[in-house]
Amino acid sequence: MGAGSEGDVAVGRGVGRTLVFTYGTLKQGFSNHGLVQEMIRSGEASYVGVYRTAERYPLVCGPYRVPFLLNIRGKGQQVWGELYAVTESGIARMDELEGTSRGHYERLPLRVAGGNEGVFEDWIGGGDDDEVAEGEEGTVVRxxxxxxxxxxAGELWKCNGERGYCVYSEKEARGYIKRKDRPQGLTFLDHIQAFVSSSPLVE
Structure with a gap:
């Protein structure tokens, strides 16, 4: 696959690293960024830069102003976030936070755009064509x-009137309640179901 190809590119990896696009509370200045800071100190993550999704995806808020990126490509907007290069052990820590084994979130591939090809030399061997493509918006990487x-996800999209944000900023996060401060005795999925059930936009 040559540079500039519109097809999928491989997941950006270096020596045991995966590029992870963060769009919500893992970003700098938000409540879960402490985990990322710990991972940076331990060598499990490195900050790459500010990127945005190469395609449009819905970014919405659910219960307690928790942000969710929905895997409905072509809807919503191009979403801004932060890109990190993460080791295998770091991925395991993120998976635990995001509840991937409990049906909370799914870690899935996507393409992000921004920066320049040279940024990835440390992670993907100097910009291999299978890992990086140059597009109209700059470097596009998987x-x-x-x-x-x-x-x-589909019900959350309906709850939000099928309208999404381009960034989860302080404005969108206003009213966010940390996990420890939410009503106890209910699971994450219980909170989701209660939020969806209370919406007049979901039949």
């Missing part, structure tokens, strides 16, 4: 992101 689980 990464992974934590999407809302498919079991409830």
């Amino acid at each position: 990464a992974e992101a934590y999407f809302a689980h498919r079991s409830y």
Whole structure:
């Protein structure tokens, strides 16, 4: 696959690293960024830069203003976020936070755009054509992101009137409640179901 190809490119990896696109509370200045800071200190993650999705995806808020990226490509907007190069052990820590084994989020591939090809020399061997493509918006690279689980993503989209944000900023996060401060005795999925059930937009 040559540079500039519109096809999929491989997941950006270096020596045991995966590029992870963060769009919500793992970003700098938000409540879960402490985990990323710990991973940077331990050598499990490195900051790459500010990127946005190469395609449009819905970014919405659910219960307690928790952000969710929905795997409904072509809907919503191109979403801004931060890109990190993460080791295998770091991925395991992120998976645990995002509840991938419990049906909370799914870690799935997507393409992100921005920066320049030289940024990836440390992670993907100097910009291999199978890993990086040059497009109209700059370097396009395959990464992974934590999407809302498919079991409830469609209902969240309806709850938000099928309208999404381009970035999860302080404005969108206003009213966010940390996990430890939410009502106890209910699971994450219980909170999702209650939020969806209370929406007049979901039949």
